[in-house]
Amino acid sequence: MNSSSKHTFKRTVFLLLLCFSGICTIWKISEMATSFELSLTNTECGCETCLMQNNSWFMQRFQKNITPLLTSNYNLSQEAFNWWKRLQYERRDIKFFKQTAQKIFEVFPAYPPVPEPGLDGCRTCAVVGNSINLNKSHYGKLIDHHTFVFRINAGKTKGFEEDVGNRTTHRVMYPTSATNLDNSTHLVLIPFKIRDLQWLVNAFTTDNNVQCSNDKKNVSKQEPAFMRYVHQSWLNKKGQYPSTGFMVVILALHLCDEVSVFGFGADSDGNWSHYWEVLRNRKLKTGNHPGSVEYKMILELAKQGRVAFYRGW
Secondary structure: OOHHHHHHOOOOOOEEOOOOOOOOEEEOOOOOOOOHHHHHOOOOOOOOOOOOOOOHHHHHHOOOOOOOOEOOOOOOOHHHHHHHHOOOOOOOOHHHHHHHHHHHHHHOOOOOOOOOOOOOOOOEEEEEOOEHHHOOOOOHHHHHOOOEEEEEOOOOOOOOHHHHOOOOOEEEEOHHHOOOOOOOOEEEEOOOOHHHHHHHHHHHHOOOOOOOOOOOOOEOEOOOHHHHHHHHHHOOOOOOOOOHHHHHHHHHHHHOOEEEEEOOOOOOOOOOOEOOOOOOOOOOOOOOOOHHHHHHHHHHHHHOOOOEEEOOO
16 A cells, blocks of 8 residues: 555545454544443344344353453453464564554543444344355345455455445455445454554554554554454364454454355365466465364354354355
8 A cells, every 4th residue: 555545545434453373453433432342242132033143052152241352451461462472473572562552552542432232223244255166145235234354354345246345444454455445334454463553553653664554542552362262252263363254254243233244265276266366276275374264153043043144156
């Protein structure tokens, strides 16, 4: 992103720092809520079926008392930090992490406002993956119908509207994949190391190659413990760390009343490729992410009635 894109970033940026291998995501917290955890205990929502309704399989994995958001009074344990720092070979200690977090809170408010789940009607969320299986799926209108639409990294809409829709309320990405955002899209930043957190501060405070909005009042952050929870509770410690897409699926379970998942999984030949790319390499894999384990978990979430899964074709 160059300086000419300075004014293309959304004025109201939602930041959820989902730090597992440093993942951090952005969202708004209710300024008037006494605790984000309290909202997760509310079993009433405007939907026909609410995620929080009792399901023993789901509740064995879902930790309703964990928050995906980092506030100024966060309490990151040494154990959680040590788990996170090994993912991208971070050499600096927890003291430096906390110093960096403090700088973030000097720039962004500790408790940006956001409606709580279940308090503003039926909040539906579409998590749109980048699988090639979305081609010819004709899911576009269905995706756009959701309250929030999460897209991941470089997932494109232009030219693919019929299959993936054209609305994007939240874009999940990390510094090396930073891309221009229009004024209707909220930023979801994913730092994999402390340097990525420093990038966040610099992007909002200095005139460098990556320019962001000057509107900081709707920015919040997340500690590494949430990503550790996803890896251990949902993936049974398989793989080195979860993919960005799977992290967003679990995030949506914590923030939404109903969750629809689109376009995850390999194609019929076992390739993990993107719907906007011409497939040349027939041996595409998922790297450090346990793709097959994540896919099976999404299938099980659908079987248990916790998400609606639209794989594609």
